[in-house]
Structures are given as C-alpha cells and as structure tokens.
Amino acid sequence: xxxxxxxxxxxxxxxxxxxxxxxxxxxxxxxxxxxxxxxxxxxxxxxxxxxxxxxxxxxxxxxxxxxxxxxxxxxxxxxxxxxxxxxxxxxxxxxxxxxxxxxxxxxxxxxxxxxxxxxxxxxxxxxxxxxxx
Amino acid sequence: xxxxxxxxxxxxxxxxxxxxxxxxxxxxxxxxxxxxxxxxxxxxxxxxxxxxxxxxxxxxxxxxxxxxxxxxxxxxxxxxxxxxxxxxxxxxxxxxxxxxxxxxxxxxxxxxxxxxxxxxxxxxxxxxxxxxxxxxxxx
Numbered sequence: 001x002x003x004x005x006x007x008x009x010x011x012x013x014x015x016x017x018x019x020x021x022x023x024x025x026x027x028x029x030x031x032x033x034x035x036x037x038x039x040x041x042x043x044x045x046x047x048x049x050x051x052x053x054x055x056x057x058x059x060x061x062x063x064x065x066x067x068x069x070x071x072x073x074x075x076x077x078x079x080x081x082x083x084x085x086x087x088x089x090x091x092x093x094x095x096x097x098x099x100x101x102x103x104x105x106x107x108x109x110x111x112x113x114x115x116x117x118x119x120x121x122x123x124x125x126x127x128x129x130x131x132x133x
Numbered sequence: 134x135x136x137x138x139x140x141x142x143x144x145x146x147x148x149x150x151x152x153x154x155x156x157x158x159x160x161x162x163x164x165x166x167x168x169x170x171x172x173x174x175x176x177x178x179x180x181x182x183x184x185x186x187x188x189x190x191x192x193x194x195x196x197x198x199x200x201x202x203x204x205x206x207x208x209x210x211x212x213x214x215x216x217x218x219x220x221x222x223x224x225x226x227x228x229x230x231x232x233x234x235x236x237x238x239x240x241x242x243x244x245x246x247x248x249x250x251x252x253x254x255x256x257x258x259x260x261x262x263x264x265x266x267x268x269x270x271x272x
Contacts, residue, residue, distance in 0.1 A: 005244075023227070026228075027227070027228075027231050027247075028247070030228070030231055030232075030235075031231065031235065031247070034232075034235040034238075034239075035235075035238075035244075037239075052239055053204070053205075053236060053239075056232055056235060056236065057232075060228055060229075060232050063228060064228065067228075
C-alpha cells in the first residue's frame with residue numbers, strides 16, 4: 001500500500017502568472033483531492049454508499065463546471081475556495097449528510113444550479129437585470 | 134524470452150548465497166570460485182534498472198489499464214482500446230487524463246510523481262510506468 005497522503009496546509013502562494021501555471025495548479029489541487037479520498041471515505045463511513053471513482057467524478061464535475069474561465073486570478077480564487085472546502089472535509093468539520101448531499105451523485109439536498117443560466121426567455125433576462133423594462 | 138532471462142537471474146541469486154557460507158572448505162571453494170564469479174557478474178548485470186524496464190509489459194496490466202480508461206471515458210464496447218491508443222484520440226481532455234492516472238494510482242496502490250505522470254499519453258506508457266512502480270514497491 002502506498003504511503004498515506006497527508007494534506008499539508010501551505011500559506012497562500014502568489015498569483016499565477018499565466019494560464020499554464022493556473023492549469024498546473026488546478027491539476028495539483030485535483031490530485032490532492034483525489035489522494036485524500038481514502039481518508040474521507042474512512043472518516044465519514046462512505047464505503048457502502050459510494051465508490052472512490054464516483055467521488056473522483058464528482059470532484060472533476062465541479063472543476064469542469066468552471067472550465068470556461070480564462071482569467072488566472074479567478075482560477076486562483078476558485079482553487080483557493082476548493083482547497084478550503086477540501087480542508088474542511090478532511091478536518092471533519094463537515095458531517096456525513098453534507099458530504100452525501102453535496103458530492104454523492106444524485107438529487108442531493110442542495111439544488112445544483114450548474115452554469116447559472118440567466119433566464120431562458122427575454123422577459124426573465126430583463127427581469128434579472130432591472131426593475132424597469 | 135526476456136522475462137525468462139530475468140527469472141533465471143533471480144533463480145541463481147539464492148543459490149550463490151547458500152554456497153558462500155561453505156567457502157572455507159577447500160573442495161567447495163574451487164567449485165565456489167566459479168560460482169561466486171558467476172554470481173558477481175550476474176549480480177552486477179541485474180543492478181541497473183534498465184533490465185527491469187526492458188522486460189515486456191504484462192498483458193494483464195495493459196488490460197486493467199484499458200478497463201479503467203473505458204470506464205472513465207464511458208466508452209462503448211465497439212471503441213477499441215489497444216496498447217498504442219492515445220487518450221486524446223478517445224476524446225479525453227487534460228482533466229480526464231489526470232483522472233485516469235488517479236484511477237490507476239488507486240487500482241495498483243502506487244503514487245506517481247507529477248513529472249512522470251505528465252508524460253503519459255498512451256495506454257502503453259501508462260502500463261510501463263505502472264509496472265516500474267510496482268516493481269520498485271515490491272523490491
């Protein structure tokens with residue numbers, strides 16, 4: 001068995017200079033998250049409910065949700081929030097029903113709005129922007 | 134053929150270890166000299182990692198890798214995955230590739246360094262890297 005992976009908390013690094021470095025950070029974050037999956041399954045007793053591959057899929061789906069973003073600073077912020085979430089989960093600051101609702105694929109407790117569609121009709125689009133139209 | 138050569142090296146190593154204990158006795162030492170020389174030269178040849186990598190990749194490793202790739206990319210049965218298939222040919226983007234590598238890490242119980250994992254583009258390369266790491270682990 002490979003040596004167990006521990007999440008090391010490093011201070012906030014400076015912003016990525018370009019998209020390539022931001023991309024590298026995304027993959028590093030993804031790898032850290034995937035390597036923490038055995039710990040997570042152990043903490044929250046998810047062995048019977050979900051397979052590690054499903055959790056990996058859930059994580060990659062969340063990353064893919066924001067795949068269209070090109071600004072490195074925005075990507076850095078998203079990774080920071082992701083890291084924050086991962087640290088909370090690994091520290092057992094969340095509870096089992098949170099994990100099941102948010103990451104085990106299914107309806108979930110929280111409605112996933114996905115890419116926020118700003119209203120399918122013109123009426124709704126105008127409605128979201130201002131009161132007067 | 135290469136694998137049988139590998140196994141023959143491992144076969145002779147324990148025998149030489151036993152015979153060195155009797156090296157003080159004269160009649161055995163003459164016989165032993167030949168054997169220890171042989172074992173030393175063989176030992177030297179088996180040291181470099183080149184020999185391990187030159188052994189052919191096992192078919193079952195390639196099959197396991199293809200299985201994981203198929204499941205990850207949700208491929209239908211008629212899409213063939215052979216040793217030389219590139220992941221990008223099968224419609225995987227870079228995140229898919231990383232996810233496949235993580236799936237392989239979990240399946241084989243190994244940890245791949247980032248620089249080596251970045252080079253993986255085909256099923257064959259993945260299988261080779263896996264075999265190398267598994268051998269390092271069990272060695």
